[in-house]
Amino acid sequence: MVNSAEFAKRLQKILDYYSISATSFSEEIEVNRSTISHLLSGRNKPSLDFVMKVIQHYPEVELYWLLNGKGNFPSEKIIEKSAPKAPKVSQSPVETENSPEKTPKSPIRDSDIERIVIFYKDGSFKSFKN
Template structure:
């Protein structure tokens, strides 16, 4: 049984529609539709979300074609996927940043963000002792400086928060 068939079986055993299943995983409904129709194969991201939301399923049972899903409990409570962060939420490092973002561009961006978080407030506030800035969380607070919007015609607009 291939991975797409196992996903279809899991949806049936959990008594969910494909749309409900996609919503539980926090992925687009079209992704599940394409997987079930055979158009696309499940991505690593989809597999990881299935394993996170349905902890009773082992990775081996899900991934290896010679294994079956066994008896997946129907009444098992489903853990909702984390919500998508807002543009204005603070940037917080996660322990698995390097695992999730392994493309060179994303890795560079993440390392620059991390470096900025660790050192920028000390550089900008050079007259503030490091111990004082660490002890006082107001110095660590991130605030939006400006927002740039780039358009497909090559123009852009800039917005700054009102002081």
């Protein structure tokens, strides 16, 4: 069960993190301003529709953290995105004169790929197996 007072604190933390007013937040997720006011005061508990709108519009907000206060905000997944990315795998070998190895590496073959997973912003995904 969601604790209204604790949920209100987490909702306020989201507003502070994004430096937005309750009115701007309500416009962004397309809910009535009074809904935000009632949630912030602890008068009402959040509806499923409200929670889903928040996590869809703000990917840094984890569902479990929003509902129960357990987990992280901002989400570690988003923090990882800002970390340096791994180099892209090339389909064809690239040699430079300073390269320690002059032997070209073999390109990736379809038989080398076990599975490809595509993740969507809404949290859903598709998995393709070879």
